[in-house]
Amino acid sequence: MRFHNKVMVITGAAQGIGRQVAEQAVKEGARLVLIDRARYVHELAHNLRQQGGDVLAIEADLEQWQSTEQAMSEAHLHFGVIDVLVNNVGGTIWARPFAEYQAEQIEAEIRRSLFPTLWGCRAVLPYMLTQQRGAIVNVSSVATRGVNRVPYSAAKGGVNALTQSLAMEYTGSGIRINATAPGGTDAPARLTPRNQEQPGPQEQEWYQQVVDQTKESSLMHRYGTLAEQANAILFLASDEASYITGTILPVGGGDLG
Secondary structure: OOOOOOEEEEEOOOOHHHHHHHHHHHHOOOEEEEEEOOOHHHHHHHHHHHOOOOEEEEEOOOOOHHHHHHHHHHHHHHHOOOOEEEEOOOOOOOOOOHHHOOHHHHHHHHHHHOHHHHHHHHHHHHHHHHHOOEEEEEEOOHHHOOOOOHHHHHHHHHHHHHHHHHHHHOOOOOEEEEEEEEOOEOOOOOOOOOOOOOOOHHHHHHHHHHHHHHHHHOOOOOOEOHHHHHHHHHHHHOHHHOOOOOOEEEEOOOOOO
16 A cells, blocks of 8 residues: 555556556555546546545646646645656557658647646646645656657657656655556557558558567567556656656666667
8 A cells, every 4th residue: 555645647648558547556555636638538537436536637738837736736636635646648549750840740649749748747736836746657668769759769868858857857846757668568458549540551561670679679579568567657756766866767678778
């Protein structure tokens, strides 16, 4: 029960790694705020309440500052405290060589995989500074070194820099700020694909190159599981990691990114 009576905010909670973190955290006593722009977040909240969890679900577009600020305010108003923030929003939208990206696609990738973490940290800090305690875990990626995802790689490199700079800036505040860097992860198909376009043969070939490179870069030559990713996130969020801050923890089977 590492999170008994602690309030944990999880962004991108409706599916994938975020959902796994929520399902495991509630079993360890966490009171949860689940934030996602997809309506599925309410389904998950209902299921966790059925298991006895104290759960608030919020629909919000975390690519936008005002929406993020409002979501954090609602979370704090509901529970009176925010002990842990897991910034999990992000993910590749397109997979293609950099020369094939259009300008608007590059901007969309950065908005998707950097700004929700940037805004999330900025919105939660005033509450944690007032409390003089808290833990932030940002979900980055080992894809800071990879093929066919340069804008995504740049965004996650930004998450790494943000994590380390914030940890240095707020040392002594009682707030720990870390990140995990997941490698390839097996997960069910997304309920709403990030890319709504039907991929053609060329797009499928480019994506397969990503899969092949990801497995080759891992010393274990496999994808991880959702539980393996959630375990690392929850460790950094817990008091077991009380002497760890400013760290990017690779969770990629030996791929350091």
